[in-house]
Amino acid sequence: MTQVADAPLVSILDDEPAIRTILASALEDAGFRTMSFARATEFEAALAKTSPDVCLVDLSLPDKDGLTVVHQLALEQGARVIIISGRAEVRDRVTGLELGADDYIIKPFDPSEVVARIRAHLRRDAPTENKADTATFNGWVAHFDRYVLCNEAGIETPFSHAEGEVLRLFLERPKRLISRQSMQETLGGAAGESFDRAMDVRISRLRTKLNEDPKNPKLIKTIYGAGYIFLGDVQWS
Amino acid sequence: MTQVADAPLVSILDDEPAIRTILASALEDAGFRTMSFARATEFEAALAKTSPDVCLVDLSLPDKDGLTVVHQLALEQGARVIIISGRAEVRDRVTGLELGADDYIIKPFDPSEVVARIRAHLRRDAPTENKADTATFNGWVAHFDRYVLCNEAGIETPFSHAEGEVLRLFLERPKRLISRQSMQETLGGAAGESFDRAMDVRISRLRTKLNEDPKNPKLIKTIYGAGYIFLGDVQWS
């Protein structure tokens, strides 16, 4: 497993070698970089040099109380702190979390859950930059963050929220049938029988903005009695 | 228990009334505001108007798959999502977390742990707003200590307290939908229901100071029927 230089760094602090090994290998398989320590003093010495993104800390340590470590970590460092402990009492968990831990995992644990939880925590670190909000297709560029549609000449046409919902649905499922019903479920939610014209109109307006020829639509194709298909080579970025 | 206007809002989605009651009372005792729903449709309808800080979601719902709800929540809203489920398998937990949940609590649960976990998650939300009072975004610099907005040319424009509140709210949650109602809750507090156009005016004035083109605003975007989104790459310092 290759390790990218900017892969998140996870620091492991546990006195049992077996646990360290299991965690380290599971995390590295998942693409993280790891550092392992058996004693709090070594762990803290390393912190002075490197700042990990996540710290996994066992509460029972030979040289120091784990909760103290957690508390200092949470206060001083910006790192996420996850306690991994054999102490399963609710009281233990609550105090651990209150002292600054971000999560509390009970031994025995499943490595895949540890990985999933770490990912869930890290996901919050970079909220803005990871979501793909720009799609390119057949000379068009749709900017969902700015609610703007841009053609080959670079002319921008704004689209509304409702139009954007439909467009996004199409761009996420290109070249596949999207039934009228599933479309209403995904969007408005208010699934009334006689209300389904609203969808027609939304699509009609979207077609207009895409300069579709009504007689011969190239992008949004109607499947009579079934739904719609969005043709077009979509690429998100 | 008195509820402060700016206390974090927790939205509960569970089909069992007993669970809802237990959670709601525990959370309100802990100083949170709560909203409870039995069905996903009601829950989602409420989301359109208010944006809670945390959502507690049960996976087994009468009208919709819980995981779908979680996924949409995580993608669209910025809210923390905590699954509370009777399904205890590791596989369930991992998929729940991967679909966007921030935490996964297994039934039966202890309310105090739920509270502790919510607090742990929220603690991460507001690391910036304590000390930083200068934000840089798209050529602008906002100095909240001096109530001054500074453009690329270095020209300073003063802004008022009310405008600063709105601006700060935007800068703390960039590129996320901020619902109209949650905005009024965060700010004015005293909310005349729908007759309160003060918010519109505040935003209009803020737009003017940001030199926004009324026809095509680049920073403060209106989402018809929902709220506003602040685009712009914010950096606090």
Added chain:
DNA sequence: CCAGATTCCTACGAATTGTAACAAGGCCCG
């Protein structure tokens, strides 16, 4: 080619939002 169903599209109107103008209140300074 016909009948019936389905879909498109234009126009209209209800709801929502933008903004200019006005008014109420606070503050500073003479």
Added chain:
DNA sequence: CGGGCCTTGTTACAATTCGTAGGAATCTGG
């Protein structure tokens, strides 16, 4: 105290969005 100046909510009206209605256009099966 009184008069400007700033702030901010309120009101009124303009602009925008988007669902609805209803007839025109299109499709399908026979």
